[in-house]
Amino acid sequence: MSETSRMGSGRVFPALPAHTDPEVPFAATWWGNAWIRALEETALDQARLARGRAYAREGSVDTITVAPGRVVAYVHGSRPRPYRAELRLRTLTPEDWTRFLDVVAADPAHIAALLDKDVPRSLAAAAGRAGVQLLPAGRELAPSCSCPDRGDPCKHAAALTYQTARLLDADPFVLFLMRGGEEADLLDELAHRNAQETAREALAGGGDVRIQGAGNNGPVPPAPTTPAAPTTPTAPASSPTEPTLPTEPPLSTHPAPLTGPTPLPGTLAREALAATYRPPLPPPPAPPSRPGDPPVLPATPGAPDPTALEFLVTDTAARAHAYLLTGTDPFPSAMEPWHDAVRLAASHPGLTGRRTFSRQFTELAASVDHTPKELARAAAAWRQGAEDGLATLESPWDPPAGPFDRARGALVAADLPRMTIHRNHLTNAEGTLQLRYGQDGRWYPYLSEPGGEDWWPEGEADVDPVGALAGVFEG
Structure with missing residues (x-):
């Protein structure tokens, strides 16, 4: 098995159904439970583990991608945007x-x-004696996530770890793939070793050499040969008797060839082009309910950074999905670089943040000559109101009399704090709560530490100032 073949593109598993019965464990096999123990025995917070089990039971883990050295999935939490969770472990x-x-x-x-999708304990023990650790031990399983929680x-x-245990239960070759071994390569290598051993035994015994190959179900053990029955010579006594060769097994003992995939319905191109009548094209399929998850790309020397490519693929998929639903690109190509960077930071689940920033987030901010904190603040404003929300953050203005002047009275009538006016801003006396009136006629809530003058967009914009503040208090 070559080093190249081991670094395959991985396998993608659809989201597993909810696992609602708390009495039923996540893993039924000993190796699935060993996988879970590798996480639980080193976890620093049992409360987070309990919440992760709840997320897994609720079916909050999206499509799972397994590749050599990593397991990746988007996990839905309490916020609308999912987080990108990842598990890493050493490859063999x-x-x-x-x-x-x-x-x-x-x-x-x-x-x-x-071949029966089973890993005997004796095999794992023998591999361990040979210095090969199949299951993660100690702190070898390294989890990470795009969420702000540093747990x-x-x-x-x-949650991703618990759901992955269910995959391992069904197919232990998923574990081998995490360690860097492709199933087809493993079976081919086993078939090769089996053929060599069969040849050695045949040569040692002086018999025929029959090298067996591997079918689609893995290595095939050598077929036993039956000694030929003694025969009576038909030649004259003076003629040498011809040796009798061993009888070949009947053809029916060989594995039947597997049939190919079921053909899709349609018309052959040669038939359609040969006729003067062109049948109508089938209607296009309905667009999916949400954009698909990006693939997990291998890190190849000299190639672009796989995480950066994954980021761009995610954004492209989101724009293509929006175009399918609306028929128009929601983000015009003429958007200036700063606004486009803010849009990317606001919409990509792996780039959200406020006080801790990933390397990709920092590089994105530097590409438009801003600090990560400036980009994070702008992204929060974009999530409030897209370009109008960003303009409300960056461009104070003097609104005309009317709705703006009536806002303070509406707040007092609702028993909300009295606020002072400065341009399009209403601020409470403690300097912790602010409403900004946008040119789109909506009120944007902001929060700050007392006396810090470090205002951050918080909550959702609303045409009603009372509704905008109520959303902040409820959150």
């Missing part, structure tokens, strides 16, 4: 894989068990 070296395959090939029962792990990464 080529030498590790050689020792592991030698251990498997040494016992036919181990081969049969793997180890946070509840989103914990």
Whole structure:
């Protein structure tokens, strides 16, 4: 198995259904439970684990992508935007894989068990004695998440861990893929070792050499040969008797070829082009309910950063999905770079933040000559009201008399704090709460630490100032 083949593109698993019965464990196999223990025994906060189990039982984990060294999924929490959770673990070296395959090939029962999607404890123990650790141990399982929670792990990464245990239960080759081994490559290598062993045994016994290959279901054990029955020579006594060759097994003992995929309905191109009548095209499929998740791309020397590519793919998918639903691009290409950077920071689930910023977020801010904090504040304003929300943050103005002047009276009538006026801003006496009147006629709530004058957009904009403040208090 080559090093290139081990670094495959991975497998994508659709979101698992809810696991609502709290009495039923997440894992039924010993290796699935060992995977969970690797997380639980090193977790620093049992409350976060409990919340992660609840998220997993509710089906909050989206499509799971498994690739060598990593497991990635978007996890829905209490906020509308999901967070990107990731689990990382060490991949095995080529030498590790050689020792592991030698251990498997040494016992036919181990081969049969793997083909039945089973990992005997004896196989894991034998691999361990050979220096190959299949399941994560200690703090080898490294969780991370795009959420602001610095817990180890946070509840989103914990939810992904519990759901991944269900994948391992169904198919232990998922574990081998995490360690860097593709299922097809593993089975091919086992078939190769099996064929070599069969050839050695045949040569040692002086019999025929029959090298068996691997079908779609993995390595095929060598077919036993039946000694030929003695025959009576028909030639004259003076003639040498011809040796009798062993009888070949009947053709029916060979595996039946697998059929190909079921063809899709349609018309062959040669038939359609040969006729003068062109049948109408089928109606386009309905657009999906949400954009798809980006693939997990391998880190290849000399190639672009896979995380940056994933970020751009996510944004492109969101724009394409919006175009399918509305027929127009919601974000014009003429948008200036600063506004486009703010839009990206506001819409990408992996870039949200306020006090802690990822490397991608920092690089995005630097590309438009702003600090990460400035970009985070602007992104929060964009989430309040897109370009109108950003303009309300960046451009104070003097509104005409009318709704703005009546706002203070409406706040007093609702028993809300009395506020002072400065241009289009209404601020409470403590300097912690502010309403900004936008040129789109909506009120944008802001919060700050007392006396800090560090105003951040908080909550949703509303045409009613009382409604805008009520949303902040409720949140």
